[in-house]
Amino acid sequence: MLTIKRFMCNPLQENCYVVSDDTSQCVIIDGGAYYDEELDAIDGYIQQQRLSPVHLLATHGHLDHNFANSHIYSRYNLAVEICTADQELVEHLARQAAELFGLQLSEQQAPTGRLLSDGDIVTFGNHSFTVLQTPGHTHGSCLFYCADEHVVFTGDTLFRMSIGRTDFAEGDWSEMERSLSGVIAQLPPDTVVYSGHGPQSTISEELQYNPYLRR
Numbered sequence: 001m002l003t004i005k006r007f008m009c010n011p012l013q014e015n016c017y018v019v020s021d022d023t024s025q026c027v028i029i030d031g032g033a034y035y036d037e038e039l040d041a042i043d044g045y046i047q048q049q050r051l052s053p054v055h056l057l058a059t060h061g062h063l064d065h066n067f068a069n070s071h072i073y074s075r076y077n078l079a080v081e082i083c084t085a086d087q088e089l090v091e092h093l094a095r096q097a098a099e100l101f102g103l104q105l106s107e108q109q110a111p112t113g114r115l116l117s118d119g120d121i122v123t124f125g126n127h128s129f130t131v132l133q134t135p136g137h138t139h140g141s142c143l144f145y146c147a148d149e150h151v152v153f154t155g156d157t158l159f160r161m162s163i164g165r166t167d168f169a170e171g172d173w174s175e176m177e178r179s180l181s182g183v184i185a186q187l188p189p190d191t192v193v194y195s196g197h198g199p200q201s202t203i204s205e206e207l208q209y210n211p212y213l214r215r
Helices: 036-048 069-076 084-090 093-101 173-182 203-209
Strands: 003-009 014-020 025-029 052-057 080-083 112-116 121-124 127-133 142-146 151-155 192-195
Touching: 003 036, 014 036, 014 192, 025 121, 052 069, 052 121, 069 080, 080 084, 084 093, 084 112
Parallel strands: 025 052, 052 080, 080 112, 151 192
Antiparallel strands: 003 014, 014 025, 121 127, 127 142, 142 151
């Protein structure tokens, strides 16, 4: 059984997840913590639960999902794992910070870890995630899907009753349409959706009510 802890982070209210099982190994998904109190909350939870982080995963390369990469690397020696097509985005976070937010990142950029591809398996404890590529919001957007537990982490591809934007430079509406119909809509209806912003949902609910998915 998975234990999923959500932390709402940074001014864009991004969802960072710490996912663990009874082995006490855990993965951190979308390390978007920006403020010290957010970093402290995540670190405190990991310490209190006596967890051992073994992966830092990113659903895509946008800054609001990767603010904490350097902190996580320095504290847990975990380099972010991300799909190849978003490697350049995640390796130029300082540029994103300056251009999009008018911010200057104070920490040195952390290295990039494993580059992921569609169908790759990420293992931890007694569980595994399958990487499902879903380009559209960015060219390298992906899902982390655990079939055994019927959960999926969708980043900014799918939100409750909505989807991620495609009007950024790296967005593509045609790719998003293919990802929604060819990947998202094919997941089992009882799959619980943990998205990059906002509350959780299920694939069944999204197929019934989401205007971008409704059959």
